[in-house]
Amino acid sequence: MSIKVGDRIPSVSLFHMTADGPAQVSTDDIFSGKKVVFFVIPGAFTPTCSAEHLPGYVNNADAIRAKGVESIVCVSVNDPFVMAAWGEAQNVGDKVSLYSDPGDFVKAVGMGLDLGEAGLGVRSSRYSMIVDDGVVTVLNDEGGPGFEISSAEHLLTQL
DSSP states (O other): OOOOTTOBOOOOEEEEEETTEEEEEEHHHHHTTSEEEEEEESOTTOHHIIIIIHHHHHHTHHHHHTTTOOEEEEEESSOHHHHHHHHHHTTOTTSSEEEEOOSHHHHHHTOEEEEGGGTOEEEEOOEEEEEETTEEEEEEEOOSSOOSTTSHHHHHTTO
C-alpha cells in the first residue's frame, strides 16, 4: 500500500554525506516540526533526474523557501557517496539536501519500482510531497514513466 495524503512519514533511517563521511539520519529529525518539500527520484546521474528534476528544485529553491518551506529534500535509492558526487556535479550547494535510501524508506512508503530490466534493480518511483510536521499534505506521484507533476514548478503552485 502506497503512502497517501494524511499519512505520517514512517520513522526510518536515511544517509547523507558529511565532512566525516556518511551519516545516518532519522526521518523524524528531517520532518518533525518543519514544513518540508520532499522529492524522490529513481536514481542519481540518470537522464531525467539530472537534466530536469533536481535542477528544477535547485533553480526554484528561493521561491520555494519564500513560501514558508524550511527545507528541500531529495532522496534516491543510491549510496551516500553517489548522492554527494551527484550534488557536487549538479552544483546543488545548500539549496537541496540529498539523502540516500538503502531501501528501507521506499519499502515503508510502498513506492518501489522494479527497474531490473534496465540494470538498476529496485528503486523508487518518481514523486514529490509537501510534508508538514511529518504528515503528508500534498502528494504528486507520477504513477509510472514520465516527469510532470513531481516537478518543482508544479509543486510551487501547490504551496
